[in-house]
Amino acid sequence: MKIKARNFGSWFAVLLAVSQLAIAAESPGQEFKPFAEKHVILQLSDQANHAVVLDTANNLIKNYGGPDMIDIEIVTFGKGVSLLFDESQHQVRIASLVENGVRFYVCQNTLDTMERTHGSRPKINPVAIKVQAGVAHIIDRVDEGYTLIRP
Amino acid sequence: MKIKARNFGSWFAVLLAVSQLAIAAESPGQEFKPFAEKHVILQLSDQANHAVVLDTANNLIKNYGGPDMIDIEIVTFGKGVSLLFDESQHQVRIASLVENGVRFYVCQNTLDTMERTHGSRPKINPVAIKVQAGVAHIIDRVDEGYTLIRP
């Protein structure tokens, strides 16, 4: 009887370990999109690719069957942050993606550098979520299970 | 005896769970290259990098000991699709890589946009495999265990 009890405890430990591995591998971003099977970071760090990144987000939402089925973050740093300037020409498309649950991030390190270089800090679209370092945010998300794409 | 039998069933469940985790982590692309230990996506979405991507594929095949040892997909979208236009200057090198088991993919969303913009659809190299969304194909492959590189 004592042996059985000890066995049960050991079993429980192994099952817990196995299930934790499974959970770690399978469920990033559950707080944002509980039904999403895909969790994606689109990296934007390049002046040239602004429209391409927005097109990619739209295509992915269509491809996976709607905004609940895919969890997308667009993380900007370096030359990519100007997508989130308050006067960006892409405001309407950004607003429409935000309504579909896409999250936009802007790198404070980049804005700090811009402020030091140009003497003033660019005004940022209020939908943008501020993170200190865009690259660190990406690394943390990839650790959680997000797939990083730089379109 | 009954306890032993129950134990055996539980053991089997745990071993199955562990081995499934191991399989999920270790064997993408077995249907293409059963002996390959590396499974790689080369992303081409940029006009400038066509030759670089073909060079990279050749170098990888040499580096890992031959075409059976590495499983490579070259996925084109955006400005990268012109590598797979029927009149591409890289036809001979593409054919040689295909003979070595490299698979080339072309994004239909990109071709649809080109057709809307230019009024005609580019003719595509018949070796190209068509996928609706190049980025979605990449995301699915990364989920299967492929490593994504954008050379």
Place this chain on the structure above:
Amino acid sequence: MKIKARNFGSWFAVLLAVSQLAIAAESPGQEFKPFAEKHVILQLSDQANHAVVLDTANNLIKNYGGPDMIDIEIVTFGKGVSLLFDESQHQVRIASLVENGVRFYVCQNTLDTMERTHGSRPKINPVAIKVQAGVAHIIDRVDEGYTLIRP
């Protein structure tokens, strides 16, 4: 008694399998930075991004709480190798990052191609670690658990 012994052996096998999965997932690069929780490859294959990659490495070290907390490799190939030419303007910043444990890699395939094309082989910064194929090095590191970023 015999059954218990056999059970112990089986238990040990399962625990070993589970712990190996856990180790494989959690501890790349332990030989370089035993306390680092993040293991990152910064890819440099582009003439334009030299300063950006060095800035990124510095920001990451600051962001994660110092050089012991993050393990960074900067892997250069293609147009990125000139960062590691002996006359590079970035020598001082490179030396300072090396002191903080950042490792710089240079792709021999790229240098071989340059030698064939230009008739001479560029002199390389002695801090650079030589690998035959930069992309293969990246693939192997990602397999070990490193996160690949191309800033």
